[in-house]
Amino acid sequence: MGDIETASPGADFTDPEPFEMDAAGQHLAFYPGGEARRKALFDLVAGARKSLDVCFYIFAEDTVSTQFRDALVAAARRGVRVTLIVDRFGADATDAFLQPLVEAGGEFLCFSAKWTRRYLIRNHQKMVIADGSKAMFGGFNIADDYFAPPAENGWNDLGIVIEGSAVEGLNDWYSKLRQWTEREEQHAREIARTVRDWEWKQARTTWLVGGPTRGLSSWARCVSDDLVSGDRLDMFMAYFSPPRKLLRRMGRIAQKGATRLVMAGKSDNGATIGASRSLYGYLLSKRAQIWEFAPCKLHTKLIVLDDSVYLGSANFDMRSLYINLELVLKVDDAALADRMRDFISWHIEASERISIPLHKQRATVWNRIRWNLSWLLVSVIDYTVTRRLNLGI
Numbered sequence: 001m002g003d004i005e006t007a008s009p010g011a012d013f014t015d016p017e018p019f020e021m022d023a024a025g026q027h028l029a030f031y032p033g034g035e036a037r038r039k040a041l042f043d044l045v046a047g048a049r050k051s052l053d054v055c056f057y058i059f060a061e062d063t064v065s066t067q068f069r070d071a072l073v074a075a076a077r078r079g080v081r082v083t084l085i086v087d088r089f090g091a092d093a094t095d096a097f098l099q100p101l102v103e104a105g106g107e108f109l110c111f112s113a114k115w116t117r118r119y120l121i122r123n124h125q126k127m128v129i130a131d132g133s134k135a136m137f138g139g140f141n142i143a144d145d146y147f148a149p150p151a152e153n154g155w156n157d158l159g160i161v162i163e164g165s166a167v168e169g170l171n172d173w174y175s176k177l178r179q180w181t182e183r184e185e186q187h188a189r190e191i192a193r194t195v196r197d198w199e200w201k202q203a204r205t206t207w208l209v210g211g212p213t214r215g216l217s218s219w220a221r222c223v224s225d226d227l228v229s230g231d232r233l234d235m236f237m238a239y240f241s242p243p244r245k246l247l248r249r250m251g252r253i254a255q256k257g258a259t260r261l262v263m264a265g266k267s268d269n270g271a272t273i274g275a276s277r278s279l280y281g282y283l284l285s286k287r288a289q290i291w292e293f294a295p296c297k298l299h300t301k302l303i304v305l306d307d308s309v310y311l312g313s314a315n316f317d318m319r320s321l322y323i324n325l326e327l328v329l330k331v332d333d334a335a336l337a338d339r340m341r342d343f344i345s346w347h348i349e350a351s352e353r354i355s356i357p358l359h360k361q362r363a364t365v366w367n368r369i370r371w372n373l374s375w376l377l378v379s380v381i382d383y384t385v386t387r388r389l390n391l392g393i
Contacts, residue, residue, distance in 0.1 A: 010295035010350030013150050016343065023309075023333040024204035026164035032300075032343070034147035037159040038064065041128065041136055044161065045071045048130040051081045053174045057124045057313075058141035059091040065142045069097070073104045082106035085181050087123040090141075109181045111325075121191070121212050123177070124324040125313050127170060135170050136161045137327060139238070139301045139313055146299070153266070155299040156347075160311055166329070169200030169207040173327070195325070204333060210314055210326030219314055219328040220321040224249065226305050232258040234304040236293075236344050238267070239315035241275040241379045246321075247282065254288035262344060262351055265292030272317070274374030281363065284356050291351035304341055307334040318379045 015033035018040070022028075031037035045052060045068075052075055059065055076082045084101060086093060088110040098108045111123040129135040138159040140146040148154025162170075176198070180191055195211030199218055208219035216224055227233070227249035240263050242250075253259050261283065263276050280290055303310040312328035314320040363371075 009352045010150075010293070013295035013350035015150065015156070016346050019339070021336055021339060023336040024331050025202075026162055026166050026205060026331070028331075028336070029161040030343075031159040031161070032156075034149060034154050034157075037140060037157070038147040040159060040161055042068070042071055044128055044130050044134065044136050045075055047134075048075055048080050050131045051083075051129075053083050053127075053129040053132075053171075053178075055085040055123070055125050055127050055174065055177065056142050057087045057090040057122065057126060058143055059086045059093040060141075060143035061093055061097050062144045064144050064147055065093060068142050069093075069101060072106060073100050076101060076104035076106040083109070083178065085109045085111060085123070085177060088112045089122050090124075109178070111177075111181045122319070122324045123181075124210075124320065125177070125327040127174070127327060129167065129170055129174060132171050133167055134161065134163050135167050137170070137312060137329070139299050145297070150296040153296045155297050156293065156295070157299040158302065158311070160329075162329070165202060166200075166205045166207065172200060173198070173207060173209065177325075191325070204331065206330040208328045208330055210320055210322075210324055210328070212323050216321055217326065219310070219312075219326060219330075220246075222330060223303060223305065223310060226308060227253065230305050231256060232304075232306055234260045234341050234344050235316065236262045236300050236302040236347060237316045238264055238299045238301060239272045239276075239317040239320070239378075240264075241272070241279070241317045241375060242321065243318065243379075246316075247279060250288070251283065251286035254283060254286040257287055259283075259286075259288040260344065260348070261288055261290045262298075262347055263290065263292050264298035265294045265352060266297045268297060271374040271377050274371040275317075275378040277359075277362070278368075278371035278375045280354060280359050284354070284359055290354040291348050292354060293347060293351045295350050302340060302344070304337050304344070307337045308332050309336050309340050 018031050018036045020029045031040050072082050089112055102108055127137040136159055140157040140159050146155045146157055192212045195209055196213050198209055200207040208222055210217035210219050224246055230253050233253045264273055267273055301315055309331045310328055314326040314328050320326055
């Protein structure tokens with residue numbers, strides 16, 4: 001009994017192999033493993049012939065970021081029009097580090113380049129669009145940890161390469177992002193209006209975005225509406241601290257006995273784990289099944305709701321739901337939903353089940369205080385201060 005209780009779940013976990021699917025008229029290739037994701041990213045850059053439109057929240061100055069910068073430089077030198085947008089809040093890469101790209105003919109732009117009240121609106125999106133026809137997006141950034149294996153506590157994440165008509169929507173959204181970024185003064189209210197109104201939709205495929213709006217962002221409104229009529233919910237989510245309204249809607253689905261939630265057991269920010277744990281009691285009381293991913297830090301963002309799959313950069317926390325610029329692809333396809341549930345099941349095997357007895361055992365007075373303080377910090381203080389400083393709404 002003692003050996004079973006102390007054994008570490010997922011000690012021998014390995015990332016799933018890449019897989020591909022045709023869904024809703026698009027070809028999607030999924031890269032859960034860091035090394036395979038890195039190769040797919042660099043292959044996309046190497047294969048570009050006309051243009052590369054690139055956007056990342058975090059861009060470090062380490063091994064993989066240096067290699068990626070050099071790949072962009074090589075593309076610019078062979079005549080590819082290269083545009084790189086980074087978020088000044090999230091990116092450590094300096095102007096000097098990225099100067100070789102500029103010297104090669106590429107363009108380097110910073111979102112929130114100056115310290116103003118709008119500085120804390122974070123451009124949390126991640127995307128690379130090659131020749132306007134093939135793109136990669138997801139939750140990963142450009143830093144060594146996002147490509148390191150589980151054994152080295154690298155971030156568990158997901159990159160998706162998409163080919164098909166939906167790339168047209170990415171092109172349109174990137175052009176708007178570039179217009180905002182290249183201006184010396186970035187207007188929060190204009191961004192908020194566009195985020196509120198913009199979506200790109202065709203049969204069974206929809207691009208949704210997040211940003212600084214009065215209510216839920218468009219991607220979050222879509223999820224919220226789907227939760228009202230939903231019967232089955234699977235979520236694999238790095239940061240989880242939604243408002244009560246969404247939590248109650250999740251609870252109604254959970255009461256049907258059809259909700260699986262895989263949350264972070266490891267992170268670079270302990271407060272985010274505490275904030276999630278403060279919500280477990282309610283969800284468990286509604287019959288939700290909850291696990292914490294054990295092998296390494298979790299950064300994946302994936303929601304499967306009935307026959308709809310949500311993929312992209314957005315967490316299920318207050319920042320991603322209300323404030324950050326986010327990018328999410330919704331695909332309505334039953335076969336893809338089934339495949340992504342299998343993907344989540346793979347990770348459940350390497351996760352710790354949070355049963356009601358285990359949660360009660362963990363929920364000491366001290367831990368409840370810490371969890372509630374984490375919730376206050378993540379979901380109230382950071383959210384409220386950012387809205388008031390940045391938005392004026």
